[in-house]
Amino acid sequence: xxxxxxxxxxxxxxxxxxxxxxxxxxxxxxxxxxxxxxxxxxxxxxxxxxxxxxxxxxxxxxxxxxxxxxxxxxxxxxxxxxxxxxxxxxxxxxxxxxxxxxxxxxxxxxxxxxxxxxxxxxxxxxxxxxxxxxx
Amino acid sequence: xxxxxxxxxxxxxxxxxxxxxxxxxxxxxxxxxxxxxxxxxxxxxxxxxxxxxxxxxxxxxxxxxxxxxxxxxxxxxxxxxxxxxxxxxxxxxxxxxxxxxxxxxxxxxxxxxxxxxxxxxxxxxxxxxxxxxxxxxxxxxxxxxxxxxxxxxxxxxxxxxxxxxxxxxxxxxxxxxxxxxxxxxxxxxxxxxxxxxxxxxxxxxxxxxxxxxxxxxxxxxxxxxxxxxxxxxxxxxxxxxxxxxxxxxxxxxxxxxxxxxxxxxxxxxxxxxxxxxxxxxxxxxxxxxxxx
Numbered sequence: 164x165x166x167x168x169x170x171x172x173x174x175x176x177x178x179x180x181x182x183x184x185x186x187x188x189x190x191x192x193x194x195x196x197x198x199x200x201x202x203x204x205x206x207x208x209x210x211x212x213x214x215x216x217x218x219x220x221x222x223x224x225x226x227x228x229x230x231x232x233x234x235x236x237x238x239x240x241x242x243x244x245x246x247x248x249x250x251x252x253x254x255x256x257x258x259x260x261x262x263x264x265x266x267x268x269x270x271x272x273x274x275x276x277x278x279x280x281x282x283x284x285x286x287x288x289x290x291x292x293x294x295x296x297x298x
Numbered sequence: 299x300x301x302x303x304x305x306x307x308x309x310x311x312x313x314x315x316x317x318x319x320x321x322x323x324x325x326x327x328x329x330x331x332x333x334x335x336x337x338x339x340x341x342x343x344x345x346x347x348x349x350x351x352x353x354x355x356x357x358x359x360x361x362x363x364x365x366x367x368x369x370x371x372x373x374x375x376x377x378x379x380x381x382x383x384x385x386x387x388x389x390x391x392x393x394x395x396x397x398x399x400x401x402x403x404x405x406x407x408x409x410x411x412x413x414x415x416x417x418x419x420x421x422x423x424x425x426x427x428x429x430x431x432x433x434x435x436x437x438x439x440x441x442x443x444x445x446x447x448x449x450x451x452x453x454x455x456x457x458x459x460x461x462x463x464x465x466x467x468x469x470x471x472x473x474x475x476x477x478x479x480x481x482x483x484x485x486x487x488x489x490x491x492x493x494x495x496x497x498x499x500x501x502x503x504x505x506x507x508x509x510x511x512x513x514x515x516x517x518x519x520x521x522x523x524x525x526x527x528x529x530x531x532x533x534x535x536x537x538x539x540x541x542x543x544x545x546x547x548x549x550x551x552x553x554x555x556x557x558x559x560x561x562x563x564x565x566x567x568x569x570x571x572x573x574x575x576x577x578x579x580x581x582x583x584x585x586x587x588x589x590x
Contacts, residue, residue: 184450186481187489193441229358251532258398261359261370261577262532262570270359270370 199289206237207298210290213283214240217265222273229273237297244295253279254288318415324422324464325472326507327549327585328379328387328408330497331538332557332565333511334426336462336472338410339381344588347391349375349560349581356576367579372396372558377404380590385410396558397568398443399454400434404561414463421463426476428456430563443482451482454563458495472497478515478566488518493566499542507542509551513566520567536569540581551583 204210214234224230233239243249252264257278260267268274279287290296325335328345339345353370354360360367377391389406405428412423432452437444446452458476465471474495483489493515500508513536515521520533540553556578559565571577 184453184481185455185479186448186450188448188451188482189487189489190441190443190445190482190484192485193439231358248532256532256570259570261354266359270353270364272363 193288195285195288195292198285199292202286202289204286204290204293205296205298206240206290209286210295211237213279213286217276217279217283220275223275229271240295244291250291254284254291257284318418321414321416321422321464324414324462324470325497325499326542326544327551327583329551329583329585330472330499330509330542331511331540331551331553331555331581331583332536332560332562333472333474333495333497333513334406334408334428334458334460334562335497336410336422336424336460338385338408338424339379339387339587341381341384342590343381344590345379345389345585346588347375347377347379347583347585349373349583351396351555351558351560351581352579354571354577355554355579358576360576372579373560373564375560379406379408391561393560393564395432395434395564396560397564399430399432399452399564399568400444401432402561402564403431403433404563405429421461423462424460426456426458426460426474428561428563430454430456430561441485443480443484445482447482454478454480454567456562456566458493458562460495462497468501470499476562478563480563480567483567486519487567491518491520491566492516505544507544508539509542509553510537510539511555512537513557513562515566518567520569532570532572534569534572536565537573538581548584548586550585551581553581553583554578555581 218224219234222228224232224234226233252262257263261270265276266274267277325337328335328337351372353364353367353372355367364370373394373396375391375393379387379389381387387408391404393402395402407427409425412419414422434444436446439445456476456478458474460472460474462470462472476493478491478493480489493513495513497511502508522535534556536557538553538555540551543550556571556573557565557569558571559568
Protein backbone atom coordinates (compact mmCIF):
# COMPACT_ATOMS: atom_id res chain seq x y z
CA UNK A 164 0.00 0.00 0.00
CA UNK A 165 2.86 2.36 0.81
CA UNK A 166 4.04 2.12 -2.81
CA UNK A 167 0.66 3.17 -4.24
CA UNK A 168 0.52 6.68 -2.81
CA UNK A 169 3.72 8.07 -4.35
CA UNK A 170 2.89 6.34 -7.67
CA UNK A 171 -0.62 7.78 -7.73
CA UNK A 172 0.80 11.22 -6.88
CA UNK A 173 3.22 10.86 -9.77
CA UNK A 174 0.36 9.91 -12.07
CA UNK A 175 -1.63 12.96 -11.01
CA UNK A 176 1.40 15.20 -11.62
CA UNK A 177 1.98 13.54 -15.00
CA UNK A 178 -1.71 14.02 -15.85
CA UNK A 179 -1.59 17.69 -14.89
CA UNK A 180 1.43 18.07 -17.14
CA UNK A 181 -0.11 16.20 -20.08
CA UNK A 182 -3.48 18.00 -20.21
CA UNK A 183 -2.06 21.44 -21.13
CA UNK A 184 0.31 19.73 -23.58
CA UNK A 185 -2.66 18.78 -25.77
CA UNK A 186 -3.05 20.91 -28.88
CA UNK A 187 -5.18 20.55 -31.99
CA UNK A 188 -2.91 22.16 -34.58
CA UNK A 189 -3.01 21.54 -38.31
CA UNK A 190 0.19 22.35 -40.16
CA UNK A 191 0.18 24.65 -43.20
CA UNK A 192 0.09 23.37 -46.77
CA UNK A 193 3.59 23.14 -48.23
CA UNK A 194 4.53 26.61 -49.52
CA UNK A 195 5.29 25.65 -53.06
CA UNK A 196 3.03 28.00 -55.01
CA UNK A 197 5.06 31.16 -54.40
CA UNK A 198 8.31 29.46 -55.35
CA UNK A 199 6.79 28.04 -58.51
CA UNK A 200 5.43 31.33 -59.83
CA UNK A 201 8.63 32.16 -61.66
CA UNK A 202 9.23 28.65 -63.01
CA UNK A 203 8.04 27.26 -66.31
CA UNK A 204 8.46 23.55 -65.91
CA UNK A 205 7.58 21.03 -68.61
CA UNK A 206 8.32 17.33 -68.97
CA UNK A 207 10.31 17.70 -72.17
CA UNK A 208 12.36 20.67 -70.98
CA UNK A 209 13.35 19.66 -67.45
CA UNK A 210 11.49 16.80 -65.85
CA UNK A 211 12.47 14.02 -68.26
CA UNK A 212 16.16 14.41 -67.33
CA UNK A 213 15.37 14.19 -63.61
CA UNK A 214 13.18 11.13 -64.04
CA UNK A 215 15.62 9.39 -66.39
CA UNK A 216 18.42 9.84 -63.84
CA UNK A 217 16.39 9.15 -60.72
CA UNK A 218 13.72 6.60 -61.68
CA UNK A 219 13.80 5.26 -65.23
CA UNK A 220 17.34 3.88 -65.35
CA UNK A 221 18.16 0.22 -66.06
CA UNK A 222 17.01 -2.05 -63.26
CA UNK A 223 14.28 0.22 -61.85
CA UNK A 224 11.32 1.87 -63.62
CA UNK A 225 12.45 0.76 -67.07
CA UNK A 226 11.73 -2.38 -69.13
CA UNK A 227 12.87 -5.43 -67.15
CA UNK A 228 13.46 -3.40 -63.98
CA UNK A 229 12.01 -4.20 -60.56
CA UNK A 230 10.02 -0.94 -60.39
CA UNK A 231 6.40 -0.97 -61.44
CA UNK A 232 5.82 0.69 -64.83
CA UNK A 233 8.08 2.09 -67.47
CA UNK A 234 8.83 5.73 -66.81
CA UNK A 235 11.13 6.49 -69.73
CA UNK A 236 8.31 8.27 -71.56
CA UNK A 237 5.57 10.74 -70.69
CA UNK A 238 2.88 8.20 -71.62
CA UNK A 239 4.44 5.63 -69.30
CA UNK A 240 4.22 8.08 -66.40
CA UNK A 241 0.66 9.26 -67.03
CA UNK A 242 -1.19 6.48 -65.12
CA UNK A 243 0.67 7.17 -61.86
CA UNK A 244 0.43 10.93 -62.40
CA UNK A 245 -3.32 10.71 -62.89
CA UNK A 246 -4.02 8.47 -59.89
CA UNK A 247 -1.79 10.51 -57.57
CA UNK A 248 0.63 7.69 -56.76
CA UNK A 249 3.59 9.58 -58.25
CA UNK A 250 2.99 12.61 -56.01
CA UNK A 251 2.30 10.39 -53.02
CA UNK A 252 5.58 8.49 -53.33
CA UNK A 253 7.87 11.25 -54.57
CA UNK A 254 6.58 14.17 -52.50
CA UNK A 255 4.29 13.18 -49.62
CA UNK A 256 6.18 10.07 -48.55
CA UNK A 257 9.64 11.21 -49.65
CA UNK A 258 11.14 10.62 -46.17
CA UNK A 259 10.03 7.00 -45.97
CA UNK A 260 13.13 4.89 -46.71
CA UNK A 261 11.17 2.13 -48.51
CA UNK A 262 8.07 3.80 -49.93
CA UNK A 263 9.49 7.26 -50.62
CA UNK A 264 10.88 7.55 -54.14
CA UNK A 265 13.70 7.39 -54.94
CA UNK A 266 14.09 4.75 -52.21
CA UNK A 267 17.12 4.50 -49.96
CA UNK A 268 19.84 2.17 -51.21
CA UNK A 269 19.83 0.50 -47.80
CA UNK A 270 16.41 -0.88 -48.74
CA UNK A 271 16.84 -1.19 -52.50
CA UNK A 272 20.47 -1.86 -53.38
CA UNK A 273 19.58 -0.98 -57.00
CA UNK A 274 18.70 2.59 -56.05
CA UNK A 275 21.06 5.06 -57.73
CA UNK A 276 20.36 7.79 -55.21
CA UNK A 277 18.59 8.05 -51.86
CA UNK A 278 16.84 11.39 -52.39
CA UNK A 279 16.19 14.01 -55.02
CA UNK A 280 18.14 17.23 -54.52
CA UNK A 281 16.10 20.13 -53.12
CA UNK A 282 16.12 21.78 -56.54
CA UNK A 283 14.94 18.59 -58.28
CA UNK A 284 12.17 18.12 -55.72
CA UNK A 285 10.98 21.70 -56.11
CA UNK A 286 10.99 21.28 -59.89
CA UNK A 287 8.87 18.15 -59.64
CA UNK A 288 6.47 19.80 -57.18
CA UNK A 289 6.03 22.84 -59.44
CA UNK A 290 5.48 20.57 -62.44
CA UNK A 291 2.78 18.64 -60.57
CA UNK A 292 1.19 21.88 -59.37
CA UNK A 293 1.02 23.13 -62.96
CA UNK A 294 -0.82 19.94 -63.99
CA UNK A 295 2.31 18.06 -65.25
CA UNK A 296 2.50 19.65 -68.73
CA UNK A 297 4.40 17.71 -71.42
CA UNK A 298 5.78 20.67 -73.33
CA UNK B 299 -32.68 -13.76 15.84
CA UNK B 300 -33.99 -12.90 12.40
CA UNK B 301 -31.40 -10.12 12.26
CA UNK B 302 -28.56 -12.57 12.90
CA UNK B 303 -29.81 -14.88 10.14
CA UNK B 304 -30.02 -11.96 7.76
CA UNK B 305 -26.41 -10.99 8.53
CA UNK B 306 -25.22 -14.59 8.06
CA UNK B 307 -27.06 -14.90 4.75
CA UNK B 308 -25.64 -11.58 3.60
CA UNK B 309 -22.11 -12.66 4.60
CA UNK B 310 -22.55 -15.95 2.76
CA UNK B 311 -23.74 -14.13 -0.35
CA UNK B 312 -20.75 -11.78 -0.23
CA UNK B 313 -18.31 -14.60 0.46
CA UNK B 314 -19.74 -16.65 -2.40
CA UNK B 315 -19.19 -13.67 -4.68
CA UNK B 316 -15.69 -13.18 -3.32
CA UNK B 317 -15.06 -16.87 -3.67
CA UNK B 318 -15.51 -16.83 -7.44
CA UNK B 319 -12.29 -17.60 -9.20
CA UNK B 320 -11.02 -15.06 -11.71
CA UNK B 321 -10.42 -16.48 -15.18
CA UNK B 322 -6.67 -16.57 -15.71
CA UNK B 323 -4.68 -15.92 -18.86
CA UNK B 324 -7.28 -14.59 -21.26
CA UNK B 325 -4.10 -13.73 -23.13
CA UNK B 326 -0.58 -14.84 -22.24
CA UNK B 327 0.92 -11.43 -22.80
CA UNK B 328 0.06 -7.76 -22.21
CA UNK B 329 0.41 -7.20 -25.94
CA UNK B 330 -0.89 -9.28 -28.83
CA UNK B 331 1.31 -8.46 -31.84
CA UNK B 332 0.81 -4.65 -31.88
CA UNK B 333 -2.32 -4.34 -29.76
CA UNK B 334 -2.43 -3.90 -25.99
CA UNK B 335 -4.37 -6.79 -24.45
CA UNK B 336 -6.74 -6.72 -21.49
CA UNK B 337 -4.09 -8.49 -19.38
CA UNK B 338 -2.33 -6.75 -16.55
CA UNK B 339 0.86 -7.59 -14.65
CA UNK B 340 0.49 -8.63 -11.01
CA UNK B 341 1.95 -6.38 -8.35
CA UNK B 342 5.76 -6.08 -8.28
CA UNK B 343 6.24 -7.99 -11.54
CA UNK B 344 8.62 -6.41 -14.00
CA UNK B 345 8.27 -7.25 -17.70
CA UNK B 346 11.32 -6.51 -19.84
CA UNK B 347 10.25 -6.38 -23.49
CA UNK B 348 12.08 -6.33 -26.79
CA UNK B 349 10.01 -6.03 -29.96
CA UNK B 350 11.38 -6.06 -33.46
CA UNK B 351 9.82 -5.56 -36.90
CA UNK B 352 11.93 -6.40 -39.93
CA UNK B 353 11.67 -4.91 -43.42
CA UNK B 354 9.20 -5.95 -46.13
CA UNK B 355 9.29 -9.71 -46.61
CA UNK B 356 8.14 -9.63 -50.23
CA UNK B 357 7.32 -6.96 -52.80
CA UNK B 358 9.86 -4.62 -54.31
CA UNK B 359 11.84 -4.07 -51.12
CA UNK B 360 11.76 -7.70 -49.99
CA UNK B 361 12.93 -10.99 -51.41
CA UNK B 362 16.44 -12.38 -51.57
CA UNK B 363 18.25 -9.05 -51.96
CA UNK B 364 17.23 -7.98 -48.45
CA UNK B 365 17.06 -11.61 -47.24
CA UNK B 366 13.30 -11.30 -47.05
CA UNK B 367 13.47 -8.12 -45.01
CA UNK B 368 15.69 -9.61 -42.30
CA UNK B 369 18.51 -7.21 -43.16
CA UNK B 370 16.31 -4.18 -42.42
CA UNK B 371 14.64 -2.97 -39.24
CA UNK B 372 11.30 -1.23 -39.78
CA UNK B 373 10.93 -0.58 -36.05
CA UNK B 374 12.47 -1.71 -32.77
CA UNK B 375 11.07 -1.26 -29.27
CA UNK B 376 12.96 -1.76 -26.02
CA UNK B 377 11.24 -1.13 -22.73
CA UNK B 378 9.59 -2.38 -19.58
CA UNK B 379 6.25 -2.57 -17.85
CA UNK B 380 5.71 -2.88 -14.12
CA UNK B 381 2.85 -3.94 -11.88
CA UNK B 382 2.33 -1.08 -9.43
CA UNK B 383 -0.69 -2.90 -8.06
CA UNK B 384 -2.80 -5.83 -9.19
CA UNK B 385 -4.99 -3.32 -11.05
CA UNK B 386 -2.43 -0.87 -12.41
CA UNK B 387 0.62 -1.13 -14.68
CA UNK B 388 3.01 1.55 -15.78
CA UNK B 389 5.51 1.22 -18.60
CA UNK B 390 8.22 2.98 -20.52
CA UNK B 391 9.74 2.18 -23.89
CA UNK B 392 11.73 3.62 -26.72
CA UNK B 393 11.07 2.93 -30.40
CA UNK B 394 12.83 3.93 -33.55
CA UNK B 395 9.55 5.09 -35.14
CA UNK B 396 8.36 3.84 -38.51
CA UNK B 397 6.23 6.83 -39.49
CA UNK B 398 7.49 10.40 -40.02
CA UNK B 399 7.92 10.85 -36.24
CA UNK B 400 11.20 9.26 -35.17
CA UNK B 401 13.14 8.47 -31.99
CA UNK B 402 10.03 8.00 -29.90
CA UNK B 403 9.76 7.54 -26.15
CA UNK B 404 6.51 6.18 -24.73
CA UNK B 405 4.88 6.20 -21.33
CA UNK B 406 2.17 3.60 -20.71
CA UNK B 407 -0.55 3.43 -18.06
CA UNK B 408 -2.94 0.51 -17.90
CA UNK B 409 -5.76 0.01 -15.41
CA UNK B 410 -7.87 -3.09 -14.92
CA UNK B 411 -11.49 -2.36 -14.03
CA UNK B 412 -13.19 -5.71 -14.27
CA UNK B 413 -12.11 -9.35 -14.23
CA UNK B 414 -13.92 -12.22 -15.87
CA UNK B 415 -15.01 -14.68 -13.18
CA UNK B 416 -15.80 -18.37 -13.49
CA UNK B 417 -19.60 -18.47 -13.43
CA UNK B 418 -19.76 -14.73 -12.78
CA UNK B 419 -18.61 -11.56 -14.52
CA UNK B 420 -18.61 -12.43 -18.24
CA UNK B 421 -15.79 -10.18 -19.43
CA UNK B 422 -12.58 -8.47 -18.39
CA UNK B 423 -12.26 -4.75 -18.89
CA UNK B 424 -9.12 -2.59 -18.93
CA UNK B 425 -8.21 0.96 -19.84
CA UNK B 426 -5.02 1.74 -21.72
CA UNK B 427 -3.26 5.08 -22.03
CA UNK B 428 -0.15 5.92 -24.02
CA UNK B 429 1.78 9.17 -24.30
CA UNK B 430 4.43 9.41 -27.03
CA UNK B 431 7.18 11.98 -27.41
CA UNK B 432 9.41 12.36 -30.44
CA UNK B 433 13.00 13.28 -29.55
CA UNK B 434 14.07 13.70 -33.20
CA UNK B 435 15.77 16.80 -34.59
CA UNK B 436 13.58 19.58 -35.95
CA UNK B 437 12.91 19.79 -39.66
CA UNK B 438 13.27 23.11 -41.50
CA UNK B 439 10.02 22.56 -43.44
CA UNK B 440 7.05 24.28 -41.71
CA UNK B 441 4.62 21.84 -43.38
CA UNK B 442 6.40 18.80 -41.89
CA UNK B 443 5.15 17.08 -38.73
CA UNK B 444 8.75 17.18 -37.51
CA UNK B 445 8.94 20.98 -37.72
CA UNK B 446 7.97 21.04 -34.01
CA UNK B 447 7.01 24.69 -33.81
CA UNK B 448 5.84 24.02 -30.25
CA UNK B 449 7.19 21.42 -27.87
CA UNK B 450 3.68 19.92 -27.70
CA UNK B 451 3.92 19.08 -31.43
CA UNK B 452 6.35 16.35 -30.49
CA UNK B 453 3.60 14.53 -28.63
CA UNK B 454 0.83 12.10 -29.52
CA UNK B 455 -1.56 10.16 -27.31
CA UNK B 456 -3.67 7.04 -27.48
CA UNK B 457 -6.38 5.93 -25.06
CA UNK B 458 -8.57 2.88 -25.38
CA UNK B 459 -11.08 0.82 -23.49
CA UNK B 460 -10.44 -2.89 -23.87
CA UNK B 461 -12.99 -5.64 -23.29
CA UNK B 462 -12.16 -9.33 -23.59
CA UNK B 463 -13.63 -12.71 -22.90
CA UNK B 464 -12.02 -16.12 -22.60
CA UNK B 465 -14.69 -18.27 -24.20
CA UNK B 466 -12.95 -21.56 -23.46
CA UNK B 467 -9.55 -22.86 -22.46
CA UNK B 468 -8.60 -22.54 -26.11
CA UNK B 469 -10.19 -19.35 -27.41
CA UNK B 470 -10.13 -15.70 -26.31
CA UNK B 471 -11.51 -12.67 -28.11
CA UNK B 472 -10.97 -8.99 -27.43
CA UNK B 473 -12.65 -5.82 -28.71
CA UNK B 474 -11.43 -2.30 -28.07
CA UNK B 475 -12.43 1.26 -28.84
CA UNK B 476 -9.93 4.08 -28.75
CA UNK B 477 -8.88 7.55 -29.79
CA UNK B 478 -5.46 8.50 -31.08
CA UNK B 479 -4.67 12.18 -30.70
CA UNK B 480 -1.84 13.92 -32.50
CA UNK B 481 -1.04 17.46 -31.41
CA UNK B 482 0.03 18.50 -34.90
CA UNK B 483 -1.03 16.91 -38.18
CA UNK B 484 -0.30 17.62 -41.86
CA UNK B 485 -2.79 19.76 -43.79
CA UNK B 486 -5.91 17.76 -44.59
CA UNK B 487 -5.38 15.28 -41.75
CA UNK B 488 -7.35 14.98 -38.50
CA UNK B 489 -5.99 15.40 -34.97
CA UNK B 490 -8.27 12.78 -33.44
CA UNK B 491 -8.50 9.35 -35.01
CA UNK B 492 -11.24 7.16 -33.60
CA UNK B 493 -10.40 3.51 -33.93
CA UNK B 494 -11.51 0.07 -32.99
CA UNK B 495 -9.49 -3.07 -32.52
CA UNK B 496 -10.05 -6.82 -32.64
CA UNK B 497 -7.70 -9.39 -31.15
CA UNK B 498 -7.97 -13.16 -30.90
CA UNK B 499 -5.96 -15.98 -29.40
CA UNK B 500 -6.45 -19.63 -30.22
CA UNK B 501 -4.51 -22.16 -28.16
CA UNK B 502 -3.27 -24.83 -30.57
CA UNK B 503 -1.07 -26.95 -28.28
CA UNK B 504 0.00 -26.66 -24.64
CA UNK B 505 2.70 -24.11 -25.40
CA UNK B 506 1.68 -22.77 -28.82
CA UNK B 507 -1.13 -20.39 -29.72
CA UNK B 508 -2.26 -18.65 -32.88
CA UNK B 509 -2.81 -14.92 -32.40
CA UNK B 510 -4.12 -12.10 -34.58
CA UNK B 511 -4.86 -8.40 -34.34
CA UNK B 512 -6.42 -5.69 -36.47
CA UNK B 513 -6.64 -1.96 -35.70
CA UNK B 514 -9.25 -0.18 -37.73
CA UNK B 515 -9.31 3.63 -38.00
CA UNK B 516 -12.90 4.84 -38.37
CA UNK B 517 -12.33 8.42 -39.51
CA UNK B 518 -9.74 10.56 -41.29
CA UNK B 519 -7.69 9.69 -44.34
CA UNK B 520 -6.50 6.52 -42.61
CA UNK B 521 -9.96 4.96 -42.56
CA UNK B 522 -10.86 2.42 -45.24
CA UNK B 523 -14.44 3.75 -44.97
CA UNK B 524 -13.34 7.21 -46.07
CA UNK B 525 -13.85 7.63 -49.83
CA UNK B 526 -11.03 10.17 -50.00
CA UNK B 527 -8.55 7.79 -48.38
CA UNK B 528 -7.42 5.90 -51.45
CA UNK B 529 -5.52 5.54 -53.64
CA UNK B 530 -3.95 8.95 -53.19
CA UNK B 531 -2.99 8.57 -49.58
CA UNK B 532 -2.04 4.94 -49.72
CA UNK B 533 -3.19 4.16 -46.17
CA UNK B 534 -3.80 0.58 -45.14
CA UNK B 535 -5.34 -1.05 -42.11
CA UNK B 536 -2.78 -2.62 -39.75
CA UNK B 537 -3.39 -6.36 -39.68
CA UNK B 538 -1.26 -9.03 -38.03
CA UNK B 539 -1.23 -12.77 -37.55
CA UNK B 540 1.26 -14.77 -35.54
CA UNK B 541 2.32 -17.59 -33.27
CA UNK B 542 2.81 -17.28 -29.54
CA UNK B 543 5.11 -19.63 -27.62
CA UNK B 544 4.73 -19.69 -23.88
CA UNK B 545 7.67 -21.34 -22.18
CA UNK B 546 6.67 -20.48 -18.63
CA UNK B 547 9.24 -17.84 -17.79
CA UNK B 548 8.81 -15.90 -20.96
CA UNK B 549 6.50 -15.43 -23.91
CA UNK B 550 7.81 -15.33 -27.44
CA UNK B 551 5.67 -14.01 -30.28
CA UNK B 552 6.54 -14.52 -33.94
CA UNK B 553 4.28 -12.61 -36.27
CA UNK B 554 3.58 -11.25 -39.71
CA UNK B 555 2.07 -7.78 -40.02
CA UNK B 556 1.82 -5.03 -42.61
CA UNK B 557 2.26 -2.44 -39.86
CA UNK B 558 5.81 -1.13 -39.78
CA UNK B 559 5.37 0.76 -36.50
CA UNK B 560 5.03 -0.99 -33.14
CA UNK B 561 3.15 1.50 -30.95
CA UNK B 562 -0.47 2.63 -31.59
CA UNK B 563 0.52 6.33 -31.87
CA UNK B 564 2.82 5.28 -34.72
CA UNK B 565 0.95 2.59 -36.67
CA UNK B 566 -2.62 3.92 -36.41
CA UNK B 567 -1.93 7.22 -38.21
CA UNK B 568 0.91 6.11 -40.47
CA UNK B 569 0.46 2.56 -41.79
CA UNK B 570 0.83 2.63 -45.56
CA UNK B 571 2.29 -0.83 -46.19
CA UNK B 572 0.00 -3.17 -48.05
CA UNK B 573 -0.27 -6.95 -47.55
CA UNK B 574 -1.35 -7.32 -51.20
CA UNK B 575 1.92 -5.75 -52.40
CA UNK B 576 4.06 -8.00 -50.23
CA UNK B 577 4.73 -5.15 -47.79
CA UNK B 578 4.41 -7.27 -44.68
CA UNK B 579 7.17 -8.25 -42.34
CA UNK B 580 8.37 -10.80 -39.87
CA UNK B 581 8.31 -9.53 -36.33
CA UNK B 582 9.01 -10.91 -32.91
CA UNK B 583 8.48 -9.94 -29.30
CA UNK B 584 10.37 -11.31 -26.34
CA UNK B 585 8.86 -10.71 -22.93
CA UNK B 586 10.66 -11.80 -19.75
CA UNK B 587 9.13 -11.43 -16.30
CA UNK B 588 11.07 -10.68 -13.13
CA UNK B 589 9.93 -10.47 -9.51
CA UNK B 590 10.88 -7.23 -7.76
